[in-house]
Amino acid sequence: MNLALTILIDGVIYASWLFIVALGLTLVFGVLRILNFAHGGLYALGAYSAAVTVGWFTGHGLDGWFTILAMFIAALAVAVIVTPIIERGLLRFFYGRDEVLILLVTYAVFLMLEDITKLIFGVDPYYVFEPRTLLGNVEIGSLFYVGYDLALIGTAIVCGLAVWLGLRRTRIGKVTLAVIAEPEVAATMGVNVSRIHLLAFGLGVFLAALGGALTAPLISVQPGISVSVVIVSFAVVIIGGLGSIPGAAIGALIVGIARSFAVYKVPEAEIFIIYLVMVVVLIFRPEGLFKPIQARRI
Numbered sequence: 001m002n003l004a005l006t007i008l009i010d011g012v013i014y015a016s017w018l019f020i021v022a023l024g025l026t027l028v029f030g031v032l033r034i035l036n037f038a039h040g041g042l043y044a045l046g047a048y049s050a051a052v053t054v055g056w057f058t059g060h061g062l063d064g065w066f067t068i069l070a071m072f073i074a075a076l077a078v079a080v081i082v083t084p085i086i087e088r089g090l091l092r093f094f095y096g097r098d099e100v101l102i103l104l105v106t107y108a109v110f111l112m113l114e115d116i117t118k119l120i121f122g123v124d125p126y127y128v129f130e131p132r133t134l135l136g137n138v139e140i141g142s143l144f145y146v147g148y149d150l151a152l153i154g155t156a157i158v159c160g161l162a163v164w165l166g167l168r169r170t171r172i173g174k175v176t177l178a179v180i181a182e183p184e185v186a187a188t189m190g191v192n193v194s195r196i197h198l199l200a201f202g203l204g205v206f207l208a209a210l211g212g213a214l215t216a217p218l219i220s221v222q223p224g225i226s227v228s229v230v231i232v233s234f235a236v237v238i239i240g241g242l243g244s245i246p247g248a249a250i251g252a253l254i255v256g257i258a259r260s261f262a263v264y265k266v267p268e269a270e271i272f273i274i275y276l277v278m279v280v281v282l283i284f285r286p287e288g289l290f291k292p293i294q295a296r297r298i
Helices: 002-032 039-059 066-088 099-121 147-169 171-181 183-188 193-218 225-240 245-265 272-284
Strands: 137-140 143-146
Touching (some): 039 066, 099 225, 137 147, 143 147, 147 171, 171 183, 183 193, 225 272
């Protein structure tokens, strides 16, 4: 019983931060119709920025809950700085062109971000443990978990609900849905499609950077962390269905629990099992578990 509970909780914790990253990826695809391979580099940039910002805060006596604020500031700063450079300076010239070409362009951006990160932050690992000590330990049954890790679950739920409600309950969200369904018609109705693209990409960048910032206290922040994250994030959105927010949530849970099961029962299959699940889903549901609603043409 304890083992089953451990697998479940560990899986959900892993799925929580992964969902935040995948949420940004699926949002960008839903609005801009591009598979943003650079998403992993943005995640790494958020992790490095958070590690440096938290270090600066603690070095100036702003410890405790200020370190949580520092992580959000770092993620927001990444989004504000990087979004116009990538979206306005590069991607907007490729909208509507071949999907493979756009994928190659974002892959090139990913490679550049890898080197830029090394140039700015160096190659030595960063350790940022302060935020993870704030909430202490939480007892669940006979098990003890770090409170910060469990708080990630709540953070993921808040992020998912905020994006979902924002798209369906706000004016800018409804305009965004119109752009997703029919960008040409939306443009003829006076919608600034270019601005919607910028806002959607910026939110996607923020979510990627936030995912990196929130996981910085859990890992050693070092070169290479972006590669595994972007691959697993792609697996999540493919399992759930490209462009589907509920699909990203279910996909993250499936991946998280499958990985946790493998860690405890079949350690040598930890990475393999994620792609096995993806293959099985694609065999029976090539469009993913949740196919986004498509506008019907009449």
